[in-house]
Amino acid sequence: xRIFSSFDTKLRQKKLKEAQDLYGADKVMVLSKSGLFxxxxxxxxxxxxxxxxxxxxxxxxxxxxxxxxxxxYVLIGVxxxxxxxxxxxxxxxxxxxxxxxxVTPKSLIMFNQTWIFKKDMATVDVEKIKTILIKKRNFLYxxxxxxxxxxxxxxxxNNFWEITLxxxxxxxxxxxxxxxxxxxxx
Numbered sequence: 001x002r003i004f005s006s007f008d009t010k011l012r013q014k015k016l017k018e019a020q021d022l023y024g025a026d027k028v029m030v031l032s033k034s035g036l037f038x039x040x041x042x043x044x045x046x047x048x049x050x051x052x053x054x055x056x057x058x059x060x061x062x063x064x065x066x067x068x069x070x071x072x073y074v075l076i077g078v079x080x081x082x083x084x085x086x087x088x089x090x091x092x093x094x095x096x097x098x099x100x101x102x103v104t105p106k107s108l109i110m111f112n113q114t115w116i117f118k119k120d121m122a123t124v125d126v127e128k129i130k131t132i133l134i135k136k137r138n139f140l141y142x143x144x145x146x147x148x149x150x151x152x153x154x155x156x157x158n159n160f161w162e163i164t165l166x167x168x169x170x171x172x173x174x175x176x177x178x179x180x181x182x183x184x185x186x
Contacts, residue, residue: 011111012100019104027181031101034169036146041092049085056081101165103178108151110163124163126182128153134171135164147171149178 008014012030019028056078098113108129112120133150141147149171151163168174 009098011098015102015109015111019102023104023106027105029103029174029177029181031103031149031165031168031174033096033099033167034144034146036141036144036169037167038092038096040140042089042096045085045089045092049082049089052085053082101163103181105181108163108182110165122163124151124153129182130154132175132178134175145170149174 012032016028016030094113098111100111102109102111104126106126108124108126110120110122112122114120129151131152133152135148135150136142137148146167146169149165149168151165153161153163
């Protein structure tokens with residue numbers, strides 16, 4: 001689904017196909033967030049959201065029975081609360097499904113869909129990438145084998161010398177495959 005020029009749900013498939021046609025399927029890799037991101041960022045907020053909605057519905061049902069004349073004010077309040085709590089959930093879901101990085105023998109391209117009207121794309125030539133680091137943060141990451149991949153590159157005119165990809169599953173395997181793609185192709 002494409003909404004405006006900055007929001008395209010098929011962007012990942014299009015870019016992957018273009019890169020595979022150009023370099024071959026074995027020389028292209030997509031990096032995206034793991035399910036742990038969804039579990040940690042969306043599930044607790046979603047459960048909280050459900051509890052709040054149920055509490056509001058039950059308390060307003062009791063209130064509506066006794067005060068029918070204030071119904072419109074209650075509805076406006078309920079809608080405001082629902083939108084306030086739903087916004088971060090929707091943002092994290094968009095991050096999970098729409099943010100990705102594409103590794104090719106010539107470049108590392110990172111796509112970050114912030115919202116419907118905002119999409120960022122950054123490209124670094126593989127010749128500028130000097131180091132790939134795996135940052136291990138905490139116990140929960142260790143259990144699910146999810147870490148952060150950090151690409152360090154030479155200083156460039158855009159001051160874009162560190163790219164961090166969060167919640168990457170099986171990063172050691174990914175690092176090895178990335179190394180095979182970018183350093184043996186040069």
